[in-house]
Amino acid sequence: MSSQVRGGTRWKRFALVMVPSVVATAAVGVGLAQGALAASFAVSGQSFKVSTDRLVGEDFVQYGSVAVGTDLEGKKAAHPVAVSGFSKATITNMCQSVVTPDLPFGLGSVSLELNAGTDPKNPVVATNLYLDVAQLDADAYFEDIDIGVAAGSMGKPGIQTGTEKAVNPNGFAQRARLATLTGVEQTAWATTAGTFKLSDLKLRLHKGVEECF
Structure with a gap:
């Protein structure tokens, strides 16, 4: 799934849609998670791409849902x-x-790129992290995995608070005590977390199409 969305995008729309989809999601606007605020926001009209060398997650759960916007x-x-x-x-x-395409004033496409946690000794750290993923490529290693559990019986962190109506509690899900993903490339519609520490954060705008992968 491409993160580019075709259409007659206006400059004001670039400011209101493109920037929040990365900055607010990845930095400040991620205080939405189980035990925090309910994730009741509507997703933007643009998916985004995320890559990482390594993600190590505790209490992994995965289930199907619907992102509405x-x-x-x-x-x-x-x-x-x-x-x-x-x-x-x-x-x-x-x-x-x-990437926001077809901007006016001869700008064409503009890409917003965010990088963090480049030093393995000072990685990005998130708690109560939820990723709404449309596509994922990675090498995965799980410890103590259960496949085929009911979504409503996964245990912590469980179904994300505020999204219960979009999830069938009897539907397919899986869980693991520990998940290690390497070489991650994913396309997502939303990311939420209780806390999100972005070490060595860098944000850049590029003219043209420059994506993480």
């Missing part, structure tokens, strides 16, 4: 997602990017 043309949209949850995760060399 509005596309860039103002129409309601619903996206099936695989939600991956962790009670705690450390992330090394994280990159997050989103």
Whole structure:
């Protein structure tokens, strides 16, 4: 799934849609998680890409859900997602990017790129982390994994608070005490966390299409 969304994007829309989809999601606006605020926001009309060298997550859960929002043309949209949850995760060399195409004034496409945790000794750290994923490529290693449990019986961190109506509690899910993902490349619609520490954060705008992968 491409993170580019075609259409007559306006400069004001670039400011209101593109920037929050990366900055607010990855930095400040991620105080939405189990035990914090309910994740009741509508997703933006743009998916985004995330890559990382290594993600180590405790209390891994995964289940199906639906991310609901509005596309860039103002129409309601619903996206099936695989939600991956962790009670705690450390992330090394994280990159997050989103592209807004067809900007006016001859700008064409503009890419927003965020990098953090490039030093393995000082990685990104998140608690109560939930990722609404549309596509994922990685090498995965699990410890104490259970496949085929009911979504409503996963144990901690459980179904994300505020999204219960979008999840079948009797539907397929899996869980593991520990999950290690390496060489991660994913396309996502939303990320939420109780806390999100972004070490050595760098944010850059690029003219043209420059994505994490």
